[in-house]
Amino acid sequence: MGRPVSSIVGVAESALGTVSNETPLRMMASATLDALEEAGLKLADVDAIFTAGLPTWSPALEVADYLGLQPRHVNSSDVGGSSFEFHVAAADAAIAAGLCSVAVITYAATPRQDRAVPPLIREEPPYTVRNAFERPTGLFGPDIGPYALAADRYVHEFGVSATELAEVAVAARKWANLNPKAFRHGEPLSIDDVLNSPMVTDPLHTRDCCLITDGGGAVVMTSTDRAAKLRKQPIQVAGYGEAISHGSISLCRDLVLTGARVSSAAAYEMAGLGPADMDVVQIYDSFTITVLLSLENLGFCGPGEAGAFVQGGRIRPGGAFPLNTSGGGLSYCHPGRFGIFLLIEAVRQLRAECGERQVPGCRTALAHGTGGNFSSAATVLLTNEATGA
Amino acid sequence: MPDPLPQDPELTTYFEGLRRGELLLQRCDDCARAQFPPRIHCTFCGSRAHVWEPSAGDGTVYAKTVNRRAPESAFEHLVPYVVAFVDLDDGVRVLARADAPPERVQTGMRVQVVADPNPPVGDGLIFRIRDGSETQ
Numbered sequence: 001m002g003r004p005v006s007s008i009v010g011v012a013e014s015a016l017g018t019v020s021n022e023t024p025l026r027m028m029a030s031a032t033l034d035a036l037e038e039a040g041l042k043l044a045d046v047d048a049i050f051t052a053g054l055p056t057w058s059p060a061l062e063v064a065d066y067l068g069l070q071p072r073h074v075n076s077s078d079v080g081g082s083s084f085e086f087h088v089a090a091a092d093a094a095i096a097a098g099l100c101s102v103a104v105i106t107y108a109a110t111p112r113q114d115r116a117v118p119p120l121i122r123e124e125p126p127y128t129v130r131n132a133f134e135r136p137t138g139l140f141g142p143d144i145g146p147y148a149l150a151a152d153r154y155v156h157e158f159g160v161s162a163t164e165l166a167e168v169a170v171a172a173r174k175w176a177n178l179n180p181k182a183f184r185h186g187e188p189l190s191i192d193d194v195l196n197s198p199m200v201t202d203p204l205h206t207r208d209c210c211l212i213t214d215g216g217g218a219v220v221m222t223s224t225d226r227a228a229k230l231r232k233q234p235i236q237v238a239g240y241g242e243a244i245s246h247g248s249i250s251l252c253r254d255l256v257l258t259g260a261r262v263s264s265a266a267a268y269e270m271a272g273l274g275p276a277d278m279d280v281v282q283i284y285d286s287f288t289i290t291v292l293l294s295l296e297n298l299g300f301c302g303p304g305e306a307g308a309f310v311q312g313g314r315i316r317p318g319g320a321f322p323l324n325t326s327g328g329g330l331s332y333c334h335p336g337r338f339g340i341f342l343l344i345e346a347v348r349q350l351r352a353e354c355g356e357r358q359v360p361g362c363r364t365a366l367a368h369g370t371g372g373n374f375s376s377a378a379t380v381l382l383t384n385e386a387t388g389a
Numbered sequence: 390m391p392d393p394l395p396q397d398p399e400l401t402t403y404f405e406g407l408r409r410g411e412l413l414l415q416r417c418d419d420c421a422r423a424q425f426p427p428r429i430h431c432t433f434c435g436s437r438a439h440v441w442e443p444s445a446g447d448g449t450v451y452a453k454t455v456n457r458r459a460p461e462s463a464f465e466h467l468v469p470y471v472v473a474f475v476d477l478d479d480g481v482r483v484l485a486r487a488d489a490p491p492e493r494v495q496t497g498m499r500v501q502v503v504a505d506p507n508p509p510v511g512d513g514l515i516f517r518i519r520d521g522s523e524t525q
Binding site: 126127129131132133134135136137138139140141145148149150151152153155156198199200201202203204250255 | 392395397400426451452453454455456457458459460461463464467470472473474482483484485486491496497505508509510511512513514
């Protein structure tokens, strides 16, 4: 089968923000039904379910039960917030291998509804690296301490300033103010607001950190041949790459060389495209530092250059490098694992459905997920033009 | 009453060492490389033969963060405190809490890592600033 094997034919969000009286299962079903409807597919067409993060022994089986399906292929592989970019790769391979025909990738969580603050200590056995070797030091977990360590190393090696980091949060807010669904829509944010927000774990301020919201989404994939007959303009999966550099931050070998270097190289090679070909870019923004390190490791600029790269309005609306056009995890939504929303926004940009925040003339998009503590990286390249070999 | 130790040959050796005030590192008997955390095998060559060596704890701060809040109540009396990766001269990287105020800790400085004599949770490591390693 030639490339591109598969296409995304439907995307949808569930309710976002502060969701009351709705479970993650209902939210995933709602998003799945909406995504299938825009594709012109029925629930009975779905024969594969990809999901991650539902706190149960088998998330995919729980979702299958709720949807009322007996899928012939499932995948609950969980590598953190980037799981859904990994799922795109796995779904593409499963479609190519004939293991399934219509794949749903879905996620939802309600950390806001459950309680305002996520647990600082993961409930794990005493022998995990986190419990045995990290917890006794008092590292603030499970994510912000490790990302602060990466930010400190980045500052030490390259002298990036807090102001340069803050620009990532300010640009995200400018985009969020063009997205009516964004949690922070209508709330201004300045560089000083970021710098004056309380320090949580130096050098990261509160406003360097992603939101905690409820929310969910779904992405429907099928073969590119079948996609051509469906309702929506198909968005082709032109390339992807995956990388695992470590699980716990203690096993990270280099805090500023991330898995994005490996995952993006594989994705660019598969697609026959490079960083300069991307019209719109969606990068997981768990923290402002995540974006700067990803920009460098994805090849958009050199080591130590990302702080300067994002200045001058380049990544803001109207800038030369449209980045995180939904408002991202920093200002749009972040229900624990944001990766599904990178895909949804990339697809909508390629379909020119984004209204005020639409980037004109989008033909190619990059969605890059980062999971865990810079642990897992997956890059997905999407196009809206037939580029098949 | 300290927390029970994990029932695992390598983890028990390591943590019993900490409780005696010793930082023990595994060194491979075949390829001679040190590794951390301890395991059944050498992650460099796969050998299951290793020796335990006490570390002098000398090393360099690779990255640090200042915790302004405590992740759990046992650490509240320490806030604010630094947690850092320290690259030991033995060739491994460990995570440790600073036994020094945040303003004195700099990335790149020389420090000494030792067993935490008063661990708030479990058994862990702290580090002290080496005399003469602070830049003025």
